[in-house]
Structures are given as structure tokens and as C-alpha cells.
Amino acid sequence: MGSMSLMHWLVVAVLVILLFGRGKLSGLMGDVAQGIKSFRAGMRDEEPTTAPVVVEADRKPQA
Numbered sequence: 335m336g337s338m339s340l341m342h343w344l345v346v347a348v349l350v351i352l353l354f355g356r357g358k359l360s361g362l363m364g365d366v367a368q369g370i371k372s373f374r375a376g377m378r379d380e381e382p383t384t385a386p387v388v389v390e391a392d393r394k395p396q397a
Contacts (some may be wrong), residue, residue, distance in 0.1 A: 351359065 354362070
């Protein structure tokens, strides 16, 4: 009773297809795939920035 059999997975798949429809489900998966591709492209294009840090400790207070 604790594990899911093949019959349980088939019932779940049929319910998902009935609720979302084939068009919505494939569109959703396409959007997820496009998001993953965009994320990977963004990670690949990102360069580490090593900008110099400016310290203003020697500045005199203005009176």
C-alpha cells in the first residue's frame, strides 16, 4: 500500500491529461524548457566582475 503501482501512475497520468489537456500540457513543458535554456545561457554569458573598491578614508570633513 505504501508504493505506487503502474496502475496508480496510469490513473494519475489520465487525470493530469484530462485536467490540463494535451495542448496546455505540451505548452507548459515547452515554456519550462525555454526557461531552462534561458537560465543556462544567462549563466554562461555572465562574467565575474572584479571592480576595484574605492575607499574614501582620507577625505576631510567639510565644515
